[in-house]
Amino acid sequence: MTIRDILTYPDERLRQVSGPVVQFDAALQANIDDLEETRLAGPAAVGIAAPQIGWFQRVVIVDVSGRKKTRSHGHLVLINPEITEWEGFVLGREGCLSVPDYTGNVVRAERIQLHALDREGKEQSFEMEGFEARAVQHEMDHLDGLLFLDRLVSRRQDLFQRKVYKE
Ligand code: NI
Numbered sequence: 001m002t003i004r005d006i007l008t009y010p011d012e013r014l015r016q017v018s019g020p021v022v023q024f025d026a027a028l029q030a031n032i033d034d035l036e037e038t039r040l041a042g043p044a045a046v047g048i049a050a051p052q053i054g055w056f057q058r059v060v061i062v063d064v065s066g067r068k069k070t071r072s073h074g075h076l077v078l079i080n081p082e083i084t085e086w087e088g089f090v091l092g093r094e095g096c097l098s099v100p101d102y103t104g105n106v107v108r109a110e111r112i113q114l115h116a117l118d119r120e121g122k123e124q125s126f127e128m129e130g131f132e133a134r135a136v137q138h139e140m141d142h143l144d145g146l147l148f149l150d151r152l153v154s155r156r157q158d159l160f161q162r163k164v165y166k167e
Helices: 026-041 130-143
Strands: 047-049 059-062 076-094 102-117 123-129 159-161
Touching: 026 047, 026 059, 047 130, 059 130, 076 130, 102 130, 123 130
Parallel strands: none
Antiparallel strands: 047 059, 059 076, 076 102, 102 123, 102 159
C-alpha cells in the first residue's frame, strides 16, 4: 500500500468527471487500499474520493463511525454510487482534504437512499441520514468534479479559514 499525494484546490484535475468502475480486478483492490491508507495518513478524514488521489474512477470511502452521537453503517467502500431518493434539507459544516485551509456551510439532503457496489462488485443499498448522508454526498460530488466550495450559498458568510485541520 502507498500513501498517495492529495490533489488540492485549485488543481484543475479536481474538476474532472470520473468514469465508472467496470473491472473488479487486482488493480482496483490495490487502488482502494491506497485510497484508504491515504485517508488515514493525514488528519483521518471521514471520507475520501478516488479523484483526490488522481484516480478518476467512481470510488469513495466513508467512515463516520468515529463520531459521537452519529448513526452510521461503519466503514464503507462505495463503488459507482447512486443516490436514488432524497428527503429534506439541512445546513452543516464541511471540510475537505483537498481544501485544507477552509471549512464551509453547505446545504445537503437530510436523508438519502443509496445504491452502490462493494469492493467485490456486490450490490448494496443503504438508507442514510444526518452526517453520514452528508459525507456521502460530499464525496460523491468529487466524482463529478465538484467541491464544497461550489455549493456555498455565500462565500462571504459561509466560508471559514482554519489554522489546523481537525476533522
Ligand atoms: Ni472532499
